[in-house]
Amino acid sequence: MEIPLLDLKAQYRSIKSEIDQVLSKVVESQYFILSGEVASLEKEVSDYCDVPSAAGVASGTDALILALRALGIGKGDAVITTPFTFFATAEAVSILGARPFFVDIDPGTYNIDPDKVEELLQNMDPGTRRTVKAIIPVHLYGQCADMARIMDIAKKYDLKVIEDSAQAIGATYKGKKAASFGDAGCLSFFPSKNLGGFGDGGMIVSPDASVIEEVKMLRVHGSKEMYIHEEIGYNSRLDSLQAAILRIKLKKLDAWLDARRSIAEKYNEAFAEMGIITPMVAEENTHTYHQYTIAVQDRDELLEHLDKNGIAARVYYPVPLHLQPCYKCLEYSIGSFPVSEEKAEKVLSLPVYSELTGEQIEYIIRTVKDFYNK
Numbered sequence: 477m478e479i480p481l482l483d484l485k486a487q488y489r490s491i492k493s494e495i496d497q498v499l500s501k502v503v504e505s506q507y508f509i510l511s512g513e514v515a516s517l518e519k520e521v522s523d524y525c526d527v528p529s530a531a532g533v534a535s536g537t538d539a540l541i542l543a544l545r546a547l548g549i550g551k552g553d554a555v556i557t558t559p560f561t562f563f564a565t566a567e568a569v570s571i572l573g574a575r576p577f578f579v580d581i582d583p584g585t586y587n588i589d590p591d592k593v594e595e596l597l598q599n600m601d602p603g604t605r606r607t608v609k610a611i612i613p614v615h616l617y618g619q620c621a622d623m624a625r626i627m628d629i630a631k632k633y634d635l636k637v638i639e640d641s642a643q644a645i646g647a648t649y650k651g652k653k654a655a656s657f658g659d660a661g662c663l664s665f666f667p668s669k670n671l672g673g674f675g676d677g678g679m680i681v682s683p684d685a686s687v688i689e690e691v692k693m694l695r696v697h698g699s700k701e702m703y704i705h706e707e708i709g710y711n712s713r714l715d716s717l718q719a720a721i722l723r724i725k726l727k728k729l730d731a732w733l734d735a736r737r738s739i740a741e742k743y744n745e746a747f748a749e750m751g752i753i754t755p756m757v758a759e760e761n762t763h764t765y766h767q768y769t770i771a772v773q774d775r776d777e778l779l780e781h782l783d784k785n786g787i788a789a790r791v792y793y794p795v796p797l798h799l800q801p802c803y804k805c806l807e808y809s810i811g812s813f814p815v816s817e818e819k820a821e822k823v824l825s826l827p828v829y830s831e832l833t834g835e836q837i838e839y840i841i842r843t844v845k846d847f848y849n850k
């Protein structure tokens with residue numbers, strides 16, 4: 477049996493008639509950029525996330541860059557984040573001329589450890605400490621970081637909070653949605669995300685209308701009035717076709733997330749007592765399982781065994797950001813963040829999506845079990 481890591485063709489087949497209808501409507505209109513479709517999606521996503529305002533941009537990476545910039549982060553500033561994330565989180569900081577400071581993760585949730593954020597801030601010399609302007613918690617794999625602690629620290633040290641919610645739309649922490657806690661929340665609509673378009677796309681949500689107003693100016697070359705440029709901005713707009721597709725998919729999102737959760741439960745049950753570390757969901761969280769990620773000793777052998785048996789699995793992420801070649805200049809080394817380094821050697825994400833059939837789920841479970849029963 478061949479099982480892909482994600483079956484977007486099956487998802488498309490399940491909503492084809494609705495999608496084809498809106499695509500043809502947009503094509504008929506010939507309004508392709510920042511149309512009414514984008515404004516409607518912004519309203520629907522801000523309602524969904526329970527945050528007052530939103531701005532669509534060209535990608536999740538741009539969402540981070542524009543949010544940071546709209547919040548005043550730039551050259552000479554520093555931003556605290558996790559090394560156990562997709563590269564874009566720190567890249568956005570660096571692109572703006574700011575410096576990422578990494579702190580290690582919680583070994584259970586894989587999210588940034590608030591104790592270590594506080595420890596870093598307390599141990600910094602006052603000069604460096606003054607350059608720290610923000611924290612970017614990443615809600616990795618679809619589960620929120622400890623937002624109450626992070627918001628408390630941010631308040632104490634007067635820092636902005638930008639939630640990297642690229643993997644976590646729909647996740648909740650103490651009943652409140654991901655992206656609704658900080659000064660800005662950043663979403664990615666990359667095709668493989670839980671809410672994915674047919675190309676790149678992203679969105680920033682914020683409780684502060686002036687942040688969204690600034691983002692809306694930055695995304696069109698720093699211009700409010702056509703051909704008058706207040707700032708050097710970007711070309712980072714969301715396409716109408718993407719927005720129309722995403723509006724259809726948003727209506728299905730909660731059902732898709734429920735299906736992911738029920739598959740995760742089946743995996744959890746099957747893998748209990750096998751020496752496999754299954755995802756730990758913090759008490760205050762609901763997980764959205766953007767990834768169903770296990771941690772195992774003999775990860776690479778298991779990966780090979782799954783591959784041989786037709787199951788696509790993947791490692792998110794094999795190299796923590798402090799060990800990336802481009803961040804040599806930050807002078808971290810092996811051992812700087814031991815929890816992230818250990819997890820990078822042990823984690824493995826299995827297929828998890830609503831279109832997985834019962835037979836496929838059983839096959840994945842059986843194949844994993846076979847590996848341990850050899």
Ligand SMILES: Cc1ncc(COP(=O)(O)O)c(C=O)c1O
Nearest residue numbers: 535536537562564642664665666
């Ligand atoms: C945690 C995280 N941050 C940021 C991004 C960047 O999003 P995009 O690929 O839409 O630019 C991603 C997506 O891959 C991500 O997983």
